[in-house]
Amino acid sequence: xxxxxxxxxxxxxxxxxxxxxxxxxxxxxxxxxxxxxxxxxxxxxxxxxxxxxxxxxxxxxxxxxxxxxxxxxxxxxxxxxxxxxxxxxxxxxxxxxxxxxxxxxxxxxxxxxxxxxxxxxxxxxxxxxxxxxxxxxxxxxxxxxxxxxxxxxxxxxxxxxxxxxxxxxxxxxxxxxxxxxxxxxxxxxxxxxxxxxxxxxxxxxxxxxxxxxxxxxxxxxxxxxxxxxxxxxxxxxxxxxxxxxxxxxxxxxxxxxxxxxxxxxxxxxxxxxxxxxxxxxxxxxxxxxxxxxxxxxxxxxxxxxxxxxxxxxxxxxxxxxxxxxxxxxxxxxxxxxxxxxxxxxxxxxxxxxxxxxxxxxxxxxxxxxxxxxxxxxxxxxxxxxxxxxxxxxxxxxxxxxxxxxxxxxxxxxxxxxxxxxxxxxx
Numbered sequence: 001x002x003x004x005x006x007x008x009x010x011x012x013x014x015x016x017x018x019x020x021x022x023x024x025x026x027x028x029x030x031x032x033x034x035x036x037x038x039x040x041x042x043x044x045x046x047x048x049x050x051x052x053x054x055x056x057x058x059x060x061x062x063x064x065x066x067x068x069x070x071x072x073x074x075x076x077x078x079x080x081x082x083x084x085x086x087x088x089x090x091x092x093x094x095x096x097x098x099x100x101x102x103x104x105x106x107x108x109x110x111x112x113x114x115x116x117x118x119x120x121x122x123x124x125x126x127x128x129x130x131x132x133x134x135x136x137x138x139x140x141x142x143x144x145x146x147x148x149x150x151x152x153x154x155x156x157x158x159x160x161x162x163x164x165x166x167x168x169x170x171x172x173x174x175x176x177x178x179x180x181x182x183x184x185x186x187x188x189x190x191x192x193x194x195x196x197x198x199x200x201x202x203x204x205x206x207x208x209x210x211x212x213x214x215x216x217x218x219x220x221x222x223x224x225x226x227x228x229x230x231x232x233x234x235x236x237x238x239x240x241x242x243x244x245x246x247x248x249x250x251x252x253x254x255x256x257x258x259x260x261x262x263x264x265x266x267x268x269x270x271x272x273x274x275x276x277x278x279x280x281x282x283x284x285x286x287x288x289x290x291x292x293x294x295x296x297x298x299x300x301x302x303x304x305x306x307x308x309x310x311x312x313x314x315x316x317x318x319x320x321x322x323x324x325x326x327x328x329x330x331x332x333x334x335x336x337x338x339x340x341x342x343x344x345x346x347x348x349x350x351x352x353x354x355x356x357x358x359x360x361x362x363x364x365x366x367x368x369x370x371x372x373x374x375x376x377x378x379x380x381x382x383x384x385x386x387x388x389x390x391x392x393x394x395x396x397x398x399x400x401x402x403x404x405x406x407x408x409x410x411x412x413x414x415x416x417x418x419x420x421x422x423x424x425x426x
Contacts, residue, residue, distance in 0.1 A: 003203065003267060006212035007235040009338050010269045010310040011181065013047025013113070018244075018274055018314025021283025022053040022067065023060035025088040026101060035317040037108035043329045044337075047181050047214075048105050049113035049312070050098075053153075054089065055082035063285055070152045071123070079132040080124035081170050082116075102178035113181025113214070114174070118198055119146070119154035120166055132169035134162040141166055146194045148186040156194040157201070167198075167205040175211035182206070188217035188230075188238050196229065203233040216271065216310075221256065227263050236271040236310050243273035245280065245291040247419060250300055251372055254353045257307045258345050264308040266339045271310050275300065278315030278324050290315075294323070295420040298399055299370060301327050302423045305336040306357050306368055307343050332398040332425065336366060346386060352379045356386055367395065368423040371416035380413040395424035 014032055016024040033048045053059045057073040075083040077095075084092035084101075091100035102112040124138035131138060141163045146156025157163040174182065184202060187195045199217065206213050220238030222230060230237040239256045243249055253272055260270035277297060281288050292300065304311060313328070320328075335341075340361045346354040353370040365388055369379040383391055383406045395404045395412070404424060406412055414422045 003206070003215070003233075003235060005267075006180070007214045007267050007269070009044075009266075010308055011047055011214055011216075011236065012045045012311040012337070013049060013111070013181070014045070014313045014317060015049040015051050015113075015115075015183070015274055017051035017115075018276055018280045019282050019287075019316045020051075021060060021063070022051075022056065023088075023283045024050060024054070026091060029101065030104060032317045033105050033108055033110055035320075037110055039320075039325065040317075040328060041109055043331065044334060045311075045313075045328070046109075047111050047113050047312075049115065049181055049183060051115040051183070052117075052151075052185065054084050054114065056153075057085055057087065059085070059088075060283055063283070068151050068153070074121060074123055074153065076121060076124060076129070078130060079169055080120055080129045080138045080166065081132075081173055082121060097173065098177040098179065106178060111180035112178060113183065114179055115183045115185060116170075117148065117151060117154045117185050118187040118192075118195060119148075119156045121153060122155050125155055131162060131166045132172075134165040136162045138166075143194060146192045149191070151186065154186070156192055157198060159194070159197045159201070164201055164204065167201045168208050171202075171205040171209040171213075174213070175209040179211070179213060181214040181216065183216040183218060185218045188220055188222050190223060190226065196226075199229070199233050220271070220273070222260075222270070224259055227260075231263065231265070231268045235267055236269045238271045238273055240273050243276065245276040247292075247296060250292070250296060250419075253303065254348055254370070254372070257303065257309075257343075258348055261307065261343050261345055264339055264343065269308060269310050269339075272304050272307065274312045274314040275304065276314055277327065278313070278317070278321070279319045280315055282316070293419065295417050297324075297327060299419060299421040301330075301333060302368055302399075302421050303355075303370070305333050306341075306355055306366060306423065308337060308339060308341065311337065330398065333423070335364070336423075341366070346381060351377065354379070354381045356388060358388070364425055366423060366425050367412065368421060369412070369414050369416065370421045371419060374418050376415070376417050376420075378413050378415050380411050383410045383412060392426035395426050398423050398425055
């Protein structure tokens with residue numbers, strides 16, 4: 001099974017984290033899936049991903065003290081495999097797991113994903129519970145000093161046949177549930193030495209499961225020296241830590257995209273992280289509309305699509321307004337989101353960025369100008385510097401559908417608001 005077959009283009013979907021944190025429940029997942037099926041599916045959006053601690057009892061009930069309650073009760077089967085908390089996911093009761101929810105999402109024409117943490121549950125190791133397909137127990141495959149510094153749930157797993165049996169067993173379960181997308185956390189930036197071989201174990205387990213699943217690695221920043229490893233074993237890898245609605249983080253993303261621009265290909269996507277649009281933060285105790293200005297939101301969407309990053313919404317979709325929905329359904333912007341469209345940075349400094357892209361399959365070319373300064377300013381680039389062949393008769397801006405031309409001096413210039421951008425096609 002070719003890992004690239006399940007992600008020929010950057011995955012597009014929704015993830016529960018930015019709005020719900022650890023607290024999302026089945027009814028909320030279904031409501032967001034129904035919204036996506038009705039309003040976004042026809043534009044390429046298809047994944048519904050349940051993020052962290054779907055297995056934890058009482059998740060979010062001590063949010064004033066802990067994001068992740070230390071050593072809380074976890075739902076788990078006799079083979080050390082975590083199961084959905086039936087209080088929040090009632091259709092999972094009696095051993096059904098996520099299959100009923102996945103079946104419902106599939107019935108909408110969408111795909112289903114879950115978040116997992118690297119490793120084996122600590123409680124399984126402490127209680128010496130069984131591993132399916134192995135004669136050893138969880139304590140014998142656990143690495144006690146391979147722990148996540150921000151989440152108390154898991155130990156790393158030994159690079160042994162028994163360790164592989166554990167990963168094989170959880171992916172056998174996920175395949176039976178109908179999972180299409182796995183976001184594995186505490187693994188991408190290689191904080192623990194075991195993270196490298198555990199990534200390989202995940203990939204082997206997916207292959208053995210017989211079900212195509214997108215493998216997404218978090219959190220970042222990923223290490224450019226290990227690009228070949230991410231490309232070999234995963235479909236997506238985070239090039240940043242958690243990305244939120246903060247201009248400094250968005251401006252910094254231009255540097256990260258510069259580093260990773262040559263590593264976008266079919267089935268392999270450096271991941272700029274989720275799109276903090278719409279309403280965010282309810283599970284964190286601060287429900288709010290995104291802090292990004294409308295100009296910053298367009299800049300983010302333009303950069304993510306031109307670069308070729310996966311697109312994952314983090315908002316409560318049922319509260320999307322018409323303007324935000326228009327950002328997500330601009331077919332001409334979304335058309336850049338393909339590895340056939342090769343991105344290239346022309347210029348980056350503290351005040352501006354210039355990127356181009358060319359799709360050899362459609363022969364479409366693109367030019368994006370970004371004002372990174374805090375004041376309105378013109379952004380210019382010479383056509384000669386772009387090295388994109390003959391000067392076209394006109395350029396069409398994809399957000400406003402206004403026209404621009406290369407001037408007599410051979411320059412393309414746009415007067416842009418602070419943090420604003422344009423993207424032209426010809």
